Amino acid sequence: MLLKGFSLASIATLLILYACSAPNPENDETNTRDKMKSMEQAENNSALDISIPPIDKIVPIRTETATFALG
Amino acid sequence: MKGVVRTRVGYAGGTKNNPTYHDLGDHAETLQVDFDPTHVSYGELLDIFWNSHSPTNRALSKQYSSIIFYHDAEQRRLAMETRDRQSAKIQAAIYTEIVPFSEFYMAEAYHQKYLLQREPSLIKEFELMYPLPSDLINSTAAARVNGYLGGYGTYKDLQLEIDEFGLSQSARTKLLNRVRA
Numbered sequence: 692m693l694l695k696g697f698s699l700a701s702i703a704t705l706l707i708l709y710a711c712s713a714p715n716p717e718n719d720e721t722n723t724r725d726k727m728k729s730m731e732q733a734e735n736n737s738a739l740d741i742s743i744p745p746i747d748k749i750v751p752i753r754t755e756t757a758t759f760a761l762g
Numbered sequence: 763m764k765g766v767v768r769t770r771v772g773y774a775g776g777t778k779n780n781p782t783y784h785d786l787g788d789h790a791e792t793l794q795v796d797f798d799p800t801h802v803s804y805g806e807l808l809d810i811f812w813n814s815h816s817p818t819n820r821a822l823s824k825q826y827s828s829i830i831f832y833h834d835a836e837q838r839r840l841a842m843e844t845r846d847r848q849s850a851k852i853q854a855a856i857y858t859e860i861v862p863f864s865e866f867y868m869a870e871a872y873h874q875k876y877l878l879q880r881e882p883s884l885i886k887e888f889e890l891m892y893p894l895p896s897d898l899i900n901s902t903a904a905a906r907v908n909g910y911l912g913g914y915g916t917y918k919d920l921q922l923e924i925d926e927f928g929l930s931q932s933a934r935t936k937l938l939n940r941v942r943a
Contacts, residue, residue: 758833759829
């Protein structure tokens with residue numbers, strides 16, 4: 692009787708563990724959505740030219756500084 | 763303005779060490795410009811200075827004072843000369859102080875390129891180009907776009923140089939529309 696009870700408890704535990712690890716179709720959908728979102732984001736970023744702007748590559752030979760307080 | 767290489771805002775003219783916006787001490791809110799003298803002269807910057815604020819009222823606090831911080835003897839001479847000329851032109855006393863430059867404290871990052879920061883789609887592109895705020899502050903492209911957003915520079919000027927700013931097509935269109943409006 693004790694053995695039977697123990698076996699039932701073990702089976703129940705295994706079933707719970709399986710339920711937790713089994714793929715949830717809802718989670719799958721969320722993961723796919725997240726993946727698509729990050730792919731879209733990556734595409735958007737690669738569509739932008741994120742290199743340094745041409746004007747910032749030009750370094751003037753000499754610069755001067757002016758400092759003002761404009762009220 | 764062609765020849766303006768970098769701009770930054772901060773605090774100067776006081777004695778307090780490491781001022782902040784909420785603890786400014788005796789400093790004034792200040793703009794600092796690095797410029798290429800082969801493209802724009804200090805005199806031209808002074809013209810903008812005199813025409814972009816009203817120096818005829820005594821400032822109620824040091825924070826909002828009108829001050830020219832000269833960096834050398836020539837800047838001092840030009841500052842005094844243009845002050846006298848401006849005073850004669852508007853026939854009023856001018857309360858602008860002309861003092862030697864000593865120290866400039868950079869304002870907090872959220873004050874830098876203020877108008878650009880208010881345009882999410884434009885600032886996003888600059889932040890991708892320059893993840894570090896210090897690099898963004900030193901960007902000529904960011905300074906110029908900020909200037910155009912502030913109403914400095916014409917639509918035609920912008921058309922001529924917009925390719926140099928490294929923006930996407932949608933950001934270019936947005937900026938052109940803003941300046942044309």
